[in-house]
Amino acid sequence: MQPLFKVNLADTAVTAIKAEILACRWPVGERLPNEAHLSAMLGVSRGTVREAVRVLVSQGFLETRQGSGTYVLTTTDATLPLDRARQASLRDRLEARCALDVEAARLAALRQTPAMIARLRALLDQRGNSDADADKAGFIARDIAFHKAVIAASGNRAMVEIYDFFSASIMQTIEATTGGGLPEPDMAAHIAIVDAIATGDPQIADTAVRAFMAPVLDHLDRMLQP
Template structure:
């Protein structure tokens, strides 16, 4: 393990620990050395080690257990994966979003509760347009509606994935409202909600297909030019 450089000790210590975890130095479920040992290895104070561990806990790589120690929770660096997602093409991001939205809508139609429907209707009514407060506010309202559909699916893993892809998904929304791609209108959004409310999983899937089709078709036209 490389000692932390002195420019930014917490950041350097965090990255050194992250590299060791991702490389598999300690396996999932394995206890990592205590603060004193890590402090010596990194040549930093225990306080700096504590801050680095706190960062890696928040990112899902480590897990602290009261009275027991710190353990490896995952060797997959989600932050690096998100950076790779952000470097993919816009079409790839839209197709990934479409896959998530399709399955979320299908499951939501099977599992939605009256409270879910009420929440989705409220968010759809509040979605409005870009003219209502500008593009950034509109994107947040639009994303809130789509996340409510995912929440109604009852699939916690899918909800985590959607949160993971939020940055990339936000960029796809930017692309539509900035004029690069056709923005699905309020009616297209309402069709998804209506199918979910009716408990029609096939209809929900069809509505999402119709929602995404103009955008994906535009990608194909742009790429064929």
């Protein structure tokens, strides 16, 4: 039980230090008090403080500079907006993901290269058709890999991270509340997206993705009706 007790103490220390950071007790760029000071302030050992600081460094709140100390990087909790987004309706989250799909395809069209298009077509070949695949989990994984590759083709790293969040959140909600899924657009609809990106015209790519997503949104609306 002793290791569990230490973990709980570290969690408490993380929460306490984070609360002080979010309250701007130490502004961005300021060095934190040393371990002895934090240990006395929190009523925990210096080892526990050290562990809590490591956690907050990994979360992006703090930065440790060799031979200098630990400094505040941000006083904003980046997880709060995502927590609020998770509480939004399923329709709202799916619309947000669609917006990412559309903009990613537009950017991909502007930045498309022969190698990019070849990769997207190869991923579609690997994906196959849902009705011809008995391994449902494997098919879903290959389908997600294709869509993430389209997002990555945008060249926008932030969009990739946000897309991952919305995709996971939406799938979890659908599985928990309906026991089923949304309709899967056919291979032709997927190919149309790649063909549109290959034209290099962002408006054509925009139209292709909107046509792809429209039946999914319509089905969701019917599914959510009382």
